[in-house]
Amino acid sequence: MRFRQVHLDFHTSEAIPGIGTRFDKRQFQEALRIGHVDSITVFSKCHHGWAYHPSKANEMHPHLDFDLLGSMIEAAHEIGVKTPVYLSAGLDEKLALRHPEWLIRSQDDRTRWVDSFLKPGYHEFCFNTPYLDILLAQIEEVTREYDADGIFLDIVGVRQCCCAACISELRRRGKDPRRAEDVLELGEETYARYVRRVREVVHGIKPGLPIFHNSGHVRRGRRDLARANTHLELESLPTGGWGYDHFPLSARYVQQLGMPFLGMTGKFHTSWGEFGGYKHPNALRYEAALSLANGAGCSIGDQLPPDGRMDEATYRLIGAAYREVEAKEAWCRDAVNVADVAVLTLEALQSEQGEERTGLSDTGAVRMLLEGHILFDVADLETDLTPYRVVVLPDKVRIGEELGRKLNAYIEQGGRVLATGCSGLNEQGDAFALDLGVRLVGENPYRPDYCRPSFPLPSLGEAAFVCYAPGLSVELSGGKELAARENPYFNRDAFAFCSHQHTPNSGEYGGPGMAASDAGIYIAWNVFEDYAVKGSLFLKELVLHALNLLLPSKTVDTGLPAQGVTTVQRQPGSGRYVHHLLYASPVKRGSGIEVIEDIVPLRDVTATLALPEPVKRIYLAPQMEELPFERTGERSVRYTVPEVTCHQMVVLEV
Structure with missing residues (x-):
């Protein structure tokens, strides 16, 4: 795997003339040299649906009159730069206008990405339609006809679709299109079939050629989806909606899978499709270094202008980062992360579903560990926990039978857990499945309330600190109290409120707020969610105190x-x-x-x-x-x- 990749977008409207007219082999090569680039993802097909080369399986952009893809591959290979080839798999706006019946539909018959043809934007295709055969022919053509160093397929993943084809298929099987579970089951099967057929096509022509299916996020806990690829590219543009929290969380999960992977950021001030936007060179230097520090190679996103001339300012910017990466590669290859702690990700437990790339509890946990300089991995249900000294169960980890056996065996062998909020409860939520030194009383009736640690915090000393997140009321059951819960006078409502925000502390004892046992430490609030939302210093210092007790000698x-x-x-x-x-x-x-x-x-x-x-x-x-x-x-x-x-x-x- 190359360490210094550029992901070159080229989503270019048919309304723009003169496509590629200023492409120049020498200028293209010089830009790559300035950028210290050793791999560049070039394009066969864009979101608009056009091919950028002569094609029988597709249609070449109407304003392009030469083989732009072939010219780029030839120019890059001449100077030793690899060329994976990009195809937009999920989007093809040219074809969407001709076959809207092949598009993904929601239950209320709206399309995905853009929900109307009266709005600018793209519409996503369902792979359970004849569109899949068209896409496979396009993939076969570029694999057979061009010296590609890999195939990058974009805008794919498990989808829930209620298009006419999917509804007919569900009803033929005796399933109910109104049941989300049935629709998701077909979506899983449709995606698996797509992955299998792509692999058969590509590897039938060029065995072992790298293939990556991009969905914008590698789902934690779905190793089967990750291993549908030959390698992984973690799309994570901090200014493009992913934020600076996403990449460390994703990388600390992915590295343990044993697959080569890249961290993908962008040169843009914002995100994809921004022309004339540049981030500071120091941002790219840092983002590339963060990839190296997490065992990843680097990929930086760019978008070629319609005329085909590489933007030299962009490659000077990229070169500021990649010049340093080039000097560091020898100490970053084939690296294995060292970790004292494993964070059991809620995404793997399907506790936080949705379109967001990071759940609040996972995000808060990773922020605290990074800021506390604790070495960690992000674990799923398949992770071997024995190498870790502490396992963190963030806020909402309910314990089923299989996970209970695994964690109890881990504890019996000397491992310790840090559990917060509802973590440690059984799946029914009516009792603790782990012996954390406390017994469940019920949901905490007050929100917010207060935590009074029995120890001074490093920055804040002794006080009662407000906790905004929900939590549980517990009582000691063999554990040692490390912090107390204190109740407010009342919950704020229309007929009983005090001051601007919330009710002050009454000082009334509300039970233990933090307790230690032979199994580890339990904290009674959703402290990681609270930290992700509010960022209170006391929360971090409370958690780091607990981890320092559980890790008296850190790596x-x-x-x-x-x-x-x-x-x-x-x-x-x-x-x-x-x-x-x-x-x-x-x-x-x-x-x-x-x-x-x-x-x-x-x-x-x-x-x-x-x-x-x-x-x-x-x-x-x-x-x-x-x-x-x-x-x-x-x-x-x-x-x-x-x-x-x-x-x-x-x-x-x-």
Whole structure:
């Protein structure tokens, strides 16, 4: 897998003339050199439905008069750059206007993406229609006729469709199109058939050719969907709707699957389809470094102007990041993440469904762990928990029979859990399925209420802190109370309210709010959801106190500030560990857009690492400067990193 990829979009309307007229082989190659690009995804077919090459399976763009795809592949291969080929699979607006009966329909007969033909935008196709055979012919043609280094298929996934074809199929099987479960079952089958037929077509011509089916998000807990691909590309444009929370959450799940993967961001200030929008070079430097620190290669999205001339400003921007990636690749290949903690993702438990890419509880948990510099993976029900010292159950993890057996065996072997809110309850929600030292009383009747820890918090000392999220009322059952719940005078309503927001603390004891037991620690509120929404400092310090109790000796301890990110990656084949330290601080600019502009250097950042093997040598990469270190134990070392400017790697040879 190449580390420095560009994903080149080209969704170009038939209303625009002169397509590709300024394409120039030398200028194309020079842009790739400026960008330090070693792989570029070029295009066979766009969302508008047009081909950018002579085609029998499709129609070439009416204003293109040469083989643009072939010219790009030839130019890139001439300078050693790979060329995966893109086809828009789910969208084809040209064909949508001719065959609207093949489009995905909702139960109220609306189309997907754009719900009307009187609005600008695209309409998504159902693969349970004759459209699939047309798409497969297009895929076969480009695989057979062009020297593609892979096939990238966009806008696909398991869909719930009530088009005429799907309704007829459901009724033929005796299923009810009005039942969401029946519709979803057919959607799963339709997608599986599409994946199988694509693989048969592509690998029947070029065995082993990389194939990726892009749905904009790799679903945690659906390893079957992930393994429909030969590799993964984590589409995650921080300014394009994914935010800076999404990639770490996704990457910390995907890396453990053992598949090569890329982190895909964009050069845009906002998102796809933005012409003339550029993010600061420091943002791309940071986003590329974040991919490396999480075991991923890099992909940066761009969109070619209609005339076919590469935008040189874009490739200067990309080059600022990829020049650094090129120097770092040797310490990032074939890396395995080191983790003390596993977060059991709610997405895998189907507790947080919908169109959002990240649930609040998962997001809050990952934010806290990143800010607390705790090394972690994101786990699903198939994950082997034995390597982890702590398993976090965020807010809503109900315990069924199979998961209960797994967690109880893990606890019996010495593992510990951190459970919050409703986590740890049985599937019926009427009792705890894990012995967390507490007994269920019922739902907490007050919201918000207050938490009074029995210990001072590092930044805030001693106080009673407001908790906005819901939680449970519990009583001790063999556990030790670490924090108390205190009730407000009453819940706020029209006839009893106080001040501007919520009722003050009455000081009345409401039962334990946090308790420790032999199994781990339980916190009685949905603290991760609360942190994702409100971001209260007390919540993070409460959770980090719990994790420090459960992890008295962590793998890494670092002096990075809260916005710093740290990971430890192991390269088994090279006999070394690589400690990644990153620092940048996104700020909100505009409406809902986080940007990175200034990179502030950090100096004299301390770190302590405890590894399974004795450390022989430590140096900075890619500078190759020896780094003095002190042994603090048989396998523990301490060192000071002189400077972290965006991203610094520390290599520990064992």
